[in-house]
Structure formats: structure tokens, C-alpha cells
Amino acid sequence: MADAAFKPLVRKHSEIGIFLIAILLIVFFAATSEGRWNNSYNISTILQITATLGLMTLGVALVVGTGEIDISVGSTFGMSALIYLFLAVRVDPFIAATAAVCVGALIGAFNGYLVTKTGTPSLIITLGSLMIFRGLAIALTSGFAFSIPYKERGGFSYFILGGDNMFNFGTFAGVNTGFLWLIFALVVLTVVLKLMPYGNHLLAVGGSSESAHSRGIRVDRVKLKAFIICGALAGLGGVLEAGKLGSADGSMGRLMELQAIASCVLGGCLLAGGRISLIGALMGAFVLSSIQSYLVVMAVRPQWFMVLLGIIVVFAALGDKKLRHWAHKH
Amino acid sequence: MSDAHPLIQVKNLDLYFGSFHALKDVSVDFHAGELVGLVGDNGAGKTTLIRVLCGIHKPSKGEVYFDGELVTEFHPKLAIDQGIETIQQSVGLCDNLSIARNFYLGREPMKKIVGIPFLDFKQMRSMSTKVIRAFGLRDNVSADDEVERLSGGERQSVKIGRAVEFKNRVVIMDEPTNHLSVREREHVNELAVQLKEQGLLVIYITHDIFQVHKLADRVVIMENGEKIEDASTDSMTAEQLEEVIRQGGRLVEKMGS
Numbered sequence: 001m002a003d004a005a006f007k008p009l010v011r012k013h014s015e016i017g018i019f020l021i022a023i024l025l026i027v028f029f030a031a032t033s034e035g036r037w038n039n040s041y042n043i044s045t046i047l048q049i050t051a052t053l054g055l056m057t058l059g060v061a062l063v064v065g066t067g068e069i070d071i072s073v074g075s076t077f078g079m080s081a082l083i084y085l086f087l088a089v090r091v092d093p094f095i096a097a098t099a100a101v102c103v104g105a106l107i108g109a110f111n112g113y114l115v116t117k118t119g120t121p122s123l124i125i126t127l128g129s130l131m132i133f134r135g136l137a138i139a140l141t142s143g144f145a146f147s148i149p150y151k152e153r154g155g156f157s158y159f160i161l162g163g164d165n166m167f168n169f170g171t172f173a174g175v176n177t178g179f180l181w182l183i184f185a186l187v188v189l190t191v192v193l194k195l196m197p198y199g200n201h202l203l204a205v206g207g208s209s210e211s212a213h214s215r216g217i218r219v220d221r222v223k224l225k226a227f228i229i230c231g232a233l234a235g236l237g238g239v240l241e242a243g244k245l246g247s248a249d250g251s252m253g254r255l256m257e258l259q260a261i262a263s264c265v266l267g268g269c270l271l272a273g274g275r276i277s278l279i280g281a282l283m284g285a286f287v288l289s290s291i292q293s294y295l296v297v298m299a300v301r302p303q304w305f306m307v308l309l310g311i312i313v314v315f316a317a318l319g320d321k322k323l324r325h326w327a328h329k330h
Numbered sequence: 331m332s333d334a335h336p337l338i339q340v341k342n343l344d345l346y347f348g349s350f351h352a353l354k355d356v357s358v359d360f361h362a363g364e365l366v367g368l369v370g371d372n373g374a375g376k377t378t379l380i381r382v383l384c385g386i387h388k389p390s391k392g393e394v395y396f397d398g399e400l401v402t403e404f405h406p407k408l409a410i411d412q413g414i415e416t417i418q419q420s421v422g423l424c425d426n427l428s429i430a431r432n433f434y435l436g437r438e439p440m441k442k443i444v445g446i447p448f449l450d451f452k453q454m455r456s457m458s459t460k461v462i463r464a465f466g467l468r469d470n471v472s473a474d475d476e477v478e479r480l481s482g483g484e485r486q487s488v489k490i491g492r493a494v495e496f497k498n499r500v501v502i503m504d505e506p507t508n509h510l511s512v513r514e515r516e517h518v519n520e521l522a523v524q525l526k527e528q529g530l531l532v533i534y535i536t537h538d539i540f541q542v543h544k545l546a547d548r549v550v551i552m553e554n555g556e557k558i559e560d561a562s563t564d565s566m567t568a569e570q571l572e573e574v575i576r577q578g579g580r581l582v583e584k585m586g587s
Contacts, residue, residue, distance in 0.1 A: 195448050195449055196447065196448055196449060197438045197449060200427070200435065200438060200449065203426060203427060203431075204424045204431075204432075204435055206426070207425055207427060208421065208423075208424045208426075211421045211423055211424050211435075213386070213421075214384070214406050214416070214418055214421045214422050215406065215410070215422065216406040216407035216408075216410040216436040216437070217435065217436050218407060274424070274426035275426055
């Protein structure tokens with residue numbers, strides 16, 4: 001039976017649910033938007049949004065893998081974007097980007113250090129830094145936007161940092177260079193997670209930190225590293241978003257942390273830790289970006305954005321849960 | 331058995347969990363090539379004591395010497411590096427990881443490819459497969475299966491197999507025969523004796539004084555956080571030791587009331 005063959009597959013690959021949801025949604029969007037959603041320009045936009053949200057999502061997935069959570073990534077994203085824009089007009093954009101990513105990593109280190117040293121739940125600590133760094137971002141810009149003058153946005157550095165698309169031929173608008181960074185990060189992190197000792201330790205800590213500790217794993221260090229990587233990736237996402245838009249204000253990345261967490265959950269990551277799927281989480285980010293873009297092209301009033309997004313997330317999560325329940329039944 | 335210096339020496343050890351006095355002035359020596367039974371009722375402090383020895387708990391007061399040297403830092407990593415392997419009751423396996431990954435958790439074999447250390451899956455699989463076959467796990471269980479799939483006995487077998495497989499100096503077994511069938515039980519007890527005969531120190535924790543009396547060279551009895559008896563199995567019969575446990579329980583009750 002097809003059933004019998006499919007069940008173990010779903011059991012082993014928690015990300016299958018989100019792939020099915022993605023396919024269903026793509027078919028639905030394409031069928032109902034009269035070409036407004038499924039055109040090359042729009043797809044290219046979706047991929048760009050997926051790239052920056054996806055980088056953030058990968059980082060959150062790693063932290064979730066250790067059994068912790070980081071809800072400050074939206075603020076980190078904003079801070080890094082602002083630092084990049086502030087520095088890019090003064091020094092080489094590459095140096096600016098490096099500095100911005102380092103600030104992201106530092107925010108991650110701040111979170112990780114507090115969580116592991118004080119034993120305070122990461123939800124509380126990162127809620128604090130969510131507010132601290134959002135407040136700082138708004139204070140630093142004092143209501144204005146940082147931007148790079150349009151005529152200065154040339155050169156390879158800008159191009160590779162999300163400033164333009166590549167592979168554009170014919171009517172296809174191409175893929176934003178930010179997407180390359182996403183693919184690169186996905187490949188590296190997947191290798192680290194599946195094939196290297198750190199990945200083994202990370203999942204062990206998420207599965208049972210007590211057991212990992214008893215086997216000599218330095219649980220605190222594993223968690224700290226995950227937070228640092230998470231901050232750096234959110235920072236890189238912010239840089240690429242800033243590179244694409246060329247400007248940002250203090251609200252950059254606001255509420256993106258919720259999308260990143262939703263992407264992880266939709267993608268089959270267990271919030272309790274120990275089981276994550278990076279490709280699934282990225283698919284989650286893609287689905288959320290697609291939904292958003294569908295609502296835009298269908299001219300749904302922005303007020304309904306969040307409501308609809310939330311409803312779809314809840315239903316997608318329920319569907320995914322049903323699927324997994326079915327797969328685990330004998 | 332009374333050679334120059336003990337492999338592990340515990341001196342006047344106290345441990346508090348908050349206001350709870352879990353270990354009270356415990357002093358005990360353990361020698362290489364010795365199988366020591368650590369016996370006592372629930373809550374006697376057996377598991378707490380060995381959790382100090384394997385680095386999970388740091389003592390509040392007192393000293394621990396390993397191979398003549400004072401232990402100043404307590405972490406499971408350091409204990410494992412020194413060759414102290416512990417088979418714990420409730421911890422030690424991560425359900426979400428495969429048998430092979432659990433087997434090598436914290437001491438993964440690595441293969442360098444262009445200088446980058448990758449897990450050596452070939453070795454991880456072959457070694458853990460060998461062990462799970464030797465311990466008679468179901469034929470349809472593979473080293474790639476998650477530990478979640480295993481029964482209580484099989485989980486215990488993986489832990490014991492892991493402890494035996496690495497080159498160690500001390501193997502601590504906390505109620506190793508719980509959840510095991512009669513046949514598996516015998517196998518584990520044979521292993522404990524074999525390890526001792528290879529020159530290792532084996533500390534065997536159990537409720538069952540009669541079982542451990544047959545295996546051990548010496549029995550240490552704990553009660554309410556204190557050591558109340560430390561005698562070689564030649565000098566006392568199992569019945570006498572059982573009486574000590576009963577008396578000890580009564581003494582403590584009297585003291586408490």
C-alpha cells in the first residue's frame with residue numbers, strides 16, 4: 001500500500017508536512033491569483049524575503065534545537081541593518097557588513113551568556129533583549145532612516161550583499177544575491193548538524209541536557225555557541241535586507257522574530273528541543289513569505305495581514321500535527 | 331587489596347542540596363582490581379555519592395583523590411577523560427539520537443577531511459552494531475535507530491556495552507540489572523567480574539545484598555547519607571550484612587525521632 005510506504009517517511013522526516021503544505025498553497029495561489037502571484041517578478045520578491053527571513057530562521061532553529069528559544073532576533077536584525085547602513089557610507093561595505101554581523105553575534109553572546117550563567121529561561125532573557133535592542137535602534141535613529149544614497153550603490157560589495165539580483169534572463173527577474181547566502185548557510189549548517197561532533201552535541205543537549213551533561217558534554221558552551229550563531233545569522237539577514245532596500249529605520253525587522261519561530265514550528269522543529277529540520281524551517285519561511293506576498297498581490301487590506309497570517313499558521317500547524325499523528329499510528 | 335594508595339579516596343565528604351544534607355562525612359577508599367558493592371535503601375545516598383565520583387555533583391566539603399591526586403574540578407567530562415565510566419539509572423541516553431550517536435556521545439571518533447573533523451560514521455556504526463549484537467538486542471534494531479525505540483532492558487544494554495567498550499579504569503554501575511531478564515542479569519554480573527579481573531575498579535550499586543555478596547570483594551553500606559558499614563565479603567556473610575542494613579535503618583529512625 002502507498003500508505004505503508006509513506007508512513008515511515010513522514011515519521012523519519014518531520015519536514016514532509018511543510019512541503020505538502022507548500023505545494024498545496026502554491027497550487028492554490030497560482031489558481032486563484034490570475035497570474036498576479038505566480039509571475040517571475042513576484043516569485044523573485046518572495047525568494048528575496050525568504051532569504052533574509054530564512055537566515056534568521058536557521059539561527060532560531062539551532063537555538064530551538066538545544067531546547068532554548070531566541071525571540072530577540074527581530075531586534076538583532078534591525079540593529080545589524082542600521083549598523084551596516086551607518087558604516088557602509090563611511091567604510092568599505094564589506095567591513096561594514098562584517099561589523100554588523102559581529103554585533104549580531106555579540107547580541108547572541110549576550111543572550112547565551114545570561115541564559116547559561118543565570119539559568120533564567122531563555123524566553124525571558126531574549127524578551128528583555130528584544131526590547132533593549134529595539135529601543136536602542138529607535139533611539140539611535142531618533143525617528144529617521146539611515147540610507148545609502150542611490151548613486152553610491154554600485155560595485156561588487158553592494159551587489160553581493162543583497163543589492164541586486166543575479167541569474168536574470170529573459171522575463172525572469174532573477175534571484176537576489178541574498179538567496180546565495182541563505183543556500184550557503186543552509187549547506188554549512190546542515191553539514192555541521194548532521195556530520196560533525198557539534199551537531200551531535202547540540203541535538204543531545206536538546207534531547208536531554210542531563211544525559212548530555214553526564215556524558216561529559218559542556219552543555220553551557222553548546223548553548224552559548226548556538227545563541228552566537230543565531231545572532232550572527234540574524235545580523236547577516238539584517239545586512240542583506242538593508243543591502244536590498246538601501247535604507248532602514250528603527251522599526252526594521254519588527255515582529256520578524258515571530259515569523260522565524262513560526263517557520264521553525266511549521267518546518268517540523270520541536271520547540272522542546274532535540275529535533276529540528278533546517279530545510280523544513282526554510283520551507284516554513286518560504287511558505288510564510290508566499291502567504292504574505294499573496295495577501296499583497298490580492299490587495300488584502302494591511303490590517304488583515306496579521307490576522308490572516310495567524311489563521312493560516314494555526315491551520316497549517318494543525319494539519320502538520322494531524323499528519324504526524326497519522327504517521328505514528330500503527 | 332591494601333596496596334600503596336587507593337585509586338579513589340573519598341575523605342570526609344559532605345554534600346548539601348540547599349538545606350538537605352545528602353552526604354554526611356563520608357570517607358571511603360576504592361582500589362584498582364576491586365569489585366565493591368555499594369548497598370543501601372532508597373535515599374541512602376548511594377547514587378549521590380557516585381554522582382560526585384563521576385563529576386556530576388561538586389561536594390560541599392571534603393576531598394576526593396583520584397590516583398593520589400586531589401580532584402579540584404568536578405565535571406563529567408573530566409571524569410570520563412580520566413577513565414571513570416558510569417552507568418546511570420535514569421540518565422545517559424538521549425532518546426532523540428541514534429544508538430551509534432549515543433554510543434559515542436562526547437567522545438566521537440573523527441575523520442579529518444581537508445583538516446575539518448567529521449564524524450567517523452563507519453566506526454560509530456560498526457562498533458555499536460557489534461555491541462548491540464553481543465548484548466542480544468532484537469535483530470531488527472540497527473545502530474541507526476533512535477534509542478526511543480528500545481525497551482528498558484535494551485537501553486540498559488547499550489549503556490553497559492558502552493561502558494565496557496572503552497578503555498577505562500573505573501566502571502560504576504548504578505542498579506545495572508534493573509529492567510533486565512534473568513539471562514541478561516547473569517551476563518551483566520559476569521561482565522562486572524570480568525572487568526574487575528582485568529584490573530579495573532568496579533563499583534556496583536544495588537538494593538540486593540545477596541546478589542552483590544556473591545560478586546563483590548567488599549561491601550559498603552550507606553544509610554541516610556552516612557556510611558554505616560565497610561567490610562570485606564570474606565569477613566561477613568550476606569545475612570550479617572542484611573542485619574546491619576536493618577539495624578542501621580532502625581538506628582537512624584531512632585536518631586531522627
